[in-house]
Amino acid sequence: MSAFAVAASAATDYGNCEVKGDKGSVKLTTVTPGALSVRPVLGVPGWWNGDSLETIKDGFEYCMAANMAYRAGLDRVVLVSRSFQQVLTGQSQGFDIALSEITITDARKKVVNFTEPYFSSDQGVLVKAGTKVDKSNLSGLRYAVERGTTAYDYIMEKIKPAEQPKVFNDPPSMYTALAAGQVDAVIYDTPNVLLRAKNSNGALQVVGRFDTGEKWGGVVNKDSPNLAAFNQLIEGLKKDGTLERLSAKYLTPELGTDPTKVPVLNP
Numbered sequence: 001m002s003a004f005a006v007a008a009s010a011a012t013d014y015g016n017c018e019v020k021g022d023k024g025s026v027k028l029t030t031v032t033p034g035a036l037s038v039r040p041v042l043g044v045p046g047w048w049n050g051d052s053l054e055t056i057k058d059g060f061e062y063c064m065a066a067n068m069a070y071r072a073g074l075d076r077v078v079l080v081s082r083s084f085q086q087v088l089t090g091q092s093q094g095f096d097i098a099l100s101e102i103t104i105t106d107a108r109k110k111v112v113n114f115t116e117p118y119f120s121s122d123q124g125v126l127v128k129a130g131t132k133v134d135k136s137n138l139s140g141l142r143y144a145v146e147r148g149t150t151a152y153d154y155i156m157e158k159i160k161p162a163e164q165p166k167v168f169n170d171p172p173s174m175y176t177a178l179a180a181g182q183v184d185a186v187i188y189d190t191p192n193v194l195l196r197a198k199n200s201n202g203a204l205q206v207v208g209r210f211d212t213g214e215k216w217g218g219v220v221n222k223d224s225p226n227l228a229a230f231n232q233l234i235e236g237l238k239k240d241g242t243l244e245r246l247s248a249k250y251l252t253p254e255l256g257t258d259p260t261k262v263p264v265l266n267p
Contacts, residue, residue, distance in 0.1 A: 014076065015077070016058040019070035024072070027229060030096050036076075039079075039087055039095045039098035039099070040099065045254050046195070064118065064237065065077050089111065097115070115220070118238070119243075121190060121214045123154065126175075126197060128178065128204060138159050143184070150214060155187065166183055189214075190259045197256065208264065
């Protein structure tokens with residue numbers, strides 16, 4: 001197939017994504033013949049660009065799905081709406097895979113199957129611009145973390161702060177506390193705090209990240225026949241540089257930098 005033909009089919013069937021690789025080299029058994037049905041996330045620019053299922057045409061995870069579909073010999077990507085809770089029950093039907101920035105955990109693996117990881121999320125350190133942060137003063141900072149995340153345990157076990165981290169129910173509450181001077185640093189997924197800093201008109205900055213080993217993987221139900229095939233597809237996308245190119249194209253412009261290039265601050 002010529003380069004022109006690939007571009008044309010991508011525009012028709014794979015949104016605005018450029019698809020590469022050996023079409024049909026991997027076999028998937030999908031819920032809709034000829035299509036890869038994917039559960040996305042709305043409201044996460046860079047990952048899924050668009051305000052509705054109908055308007056999403058590119059982004060890191062969308063184009064990752066498009067390339068997976070192409071290499072599986074499928075003609076298109078279909079986006080399917082499911083709640084986060086539905087996906088993690090392992091009982092929701094009607095989609096082949098969820099690519100939704102979902103952190104791989106042992107507890108979740110008891111209920112659903114995760115693919116090989118495709119992104120290292122880690123925990124970014126968001127502060128007011130000009131705040132001095134380095135490895136020497138980490139224990140003296142006042143931290144904000146979201147309830148239910150791994151950030152609290154990491155800080156307590158690795159940073160050993162002089163003051164116990166403050167726990168909030170959601171990210172907006174953490175950002176409000178930072179703006180009010182109630183905490184010195186918000187600890188949250190690196191891509192998310194990068195986006196917050198980029199949209200702060202210079203008021204906030206991400207000074208580093210804690211390499212916690214947290215990784216995102218695709219989610220499939222336990223009874224899915226496709227886990228090995230999805231792993232093969234993801235390994236191929238990593239090996240040939242496709243995921244790195246998608247990060248540079250979609251994440252760096254949206255977040256202001258490549259999340260994987262943020263300096264590590266581990267003590």
